[in-house]
Amino acid sequence: MSVSLYDKFVSAFDDLTQERRPDRVAVAVSGGSDSMALLHLMAQYSARTGVFLQSVTVDHRLRKGAADEAEMVGRAAAKLGVPHHILGWDDWDGRGNLQSQARQARYDLIGQWAQDNQILHVALAHTLDDQAETVLMRLARGSGVDGLSGMHPMRQHGPVAWLRPLLWAKRQELRDYLTGIDQPWADDPSNTDDRFDRVKARQIMGLLADLGLTQDRLAQTASHMAQARYALEIATQDLARRIVTLRAGNVVFQQNDFLDAPGELRDRLLAHGLGWVSRQFYKPRYKALSQVVDAVRNGQQSVLHGALIIPKKGQIWITREFKAVSDLRCSTDQMWDNRWRVSGPNTNDHEIRALGETGLAQRPDWRDLQIPRNALISSPSIWHGSDLISAPIAGFVNNWTIKSIKSDNDFFTAIITH
Structure with a gap:
């Protein structure tokens, strides 16, 4: 094995986890060369540091051979002494963007599996090649600073941190490493299917290199844009601390200060507020954010990203859309809407659900709370039948408490994404 490859990997991994070395890590392994190399590197890291490592593969069940590839990963993991788990995806209905839906399914399945197994760090095998292709595709879509900053080396989503410790490595370098240790890998046929944008980007990369637009140059652009993104996030955080308050899980802006802010900062803060309330990972598109701002200027309510935006008496309230939670129910020992936990009398036959119009009608003094009606009807409450x-x-407390799983201060710190 190339010592320098392992050393570079360790340096990158430790940089991503420098605040606290995790005691449990999972590595997502598809069976391709990148993830197989990461499996081996992580296994060595685990053996040297004592970090408990598990591996996980998602079988999308979309083509023949996928199950065999998952089993191949399992055999390789077993030789390394790494537990392996296979997760199945059966939810695609044949509509929409297959690659996009499959990618989201991987994150959802692995993220839930990781939480169920008390794993808070998952390593992904994206490489410099992937970073360059991502920047090129986003450039074609007219992306701004965030899009052109490429993939983050680390991204927190809920309790799980997704790590990319190989963004500096080229795919051929990893394949040479695997060849040197006699470790086979699987080549996914979709990686050569030019119906997909990523494959088109990969194919055109050679032509662009003649203009000096190489993988390294595109990755360098991503690095520069990441620095610009960080500066904008700092400015957005400063704006938030001046004009935002958190009330009962709702995000409240001072309306005039929000509308007078520079457009880039305003849109970032709005997107962050929407994601905070809805707990959605991806940001809304620029056009949708602009439509919300226009609605606010006209004093109109709007809905976006599972949230309701309410301009009211010089403030802008971002609250959960009732429609998004109207059918959401769980027992009182579970988390509701990925945001709330309750505590109170020890009962087994109560449940958490949205207050709704029926519940609000039982609180005739609700106006005294100075919270918009629509924010109250989507708030969590405890029920026993009807x-x-x-x-x-x-x-209406009645010996129960409801607490957000995130503190108010988390809202401000989460604006900085790395």
């Missing part, structure tokens, strides 16, 4: 037991946000 009986409202508690609605702390609406002022």
Whole structure:
């Protein structure tokens, strides 16, 4: 094995986890060369540091051979002494963008599996090649600073941190490493299917290199844009600390200050507020954000990203859209809407659900709370059948408490994404 390759990997991995070395890590392995190399590197890291390592593969069940490739990964992991798990995806209905839906399914399946197994760090095998292709595709779509900053080396989504410790490595370098240790890998036929944008980007890369637009140059552009993104995030955080308050899980802007802010900062803050309330990972598109701003200027409510935006008395309230949570129910020992936990009397037959119009009608003094009606009806409450037991946000406590899993300060710190 190339010592320098391992050393560079360790340096990158330690940089990503420098605040606290994790004691449990999972590595996502498709069976391709990149992820097989990461499996081996992570296995050596685990053996030298004592970090408990597991591996996981998603079988999308979309083509013949996928199950065999997952089993191949399992055999390789077993030789390394690494537990391996296979997760199946059966939800594609044949509509929409297959690659996009499959990618999101991988994140959802692996993320939930990681949480179920108390794993807070998942390593992904994206390389410099992937970074360059991503920048090129986003350039073609007219992306701004965030898009052109490429893939983040680390991205927090809920309790799970997704790590990319190989963004500096070229695919051929990893393949040479695997060949040197006699480790086979699988080549996914979709990687040569030019119906997909990423394959088109990969094919055109050779022509662009003649103009000096090489993989290294594109990755360098991503690095420069990441620095610009960080500067904008700092400015957005400063704006947030001046004009934002958090009330009962809702995000509240001072309207005039928000509308007077530079457009780039305003859109970033709006996107962050929407994601905070809806707990959605990806940001809305620029056009959709602009439509919300226009609606606010006209004093109109709007809906985006599972959130309701309410301009009211010089403020802008971002609250959960009732439609998004109207059918959401869970027991009182579970988390509701990925945001809320309750505590109170030890009961097994109560449940958490949105307060709704029925519950709000039982709180005739709700106007005294100075919280918009639509923010209250989408708030969590405790029920026993058709009986409202508690609605702390609406002022009806009855020995129960409701607490967000994130603190108010987390709202401001989460604006910085790396």
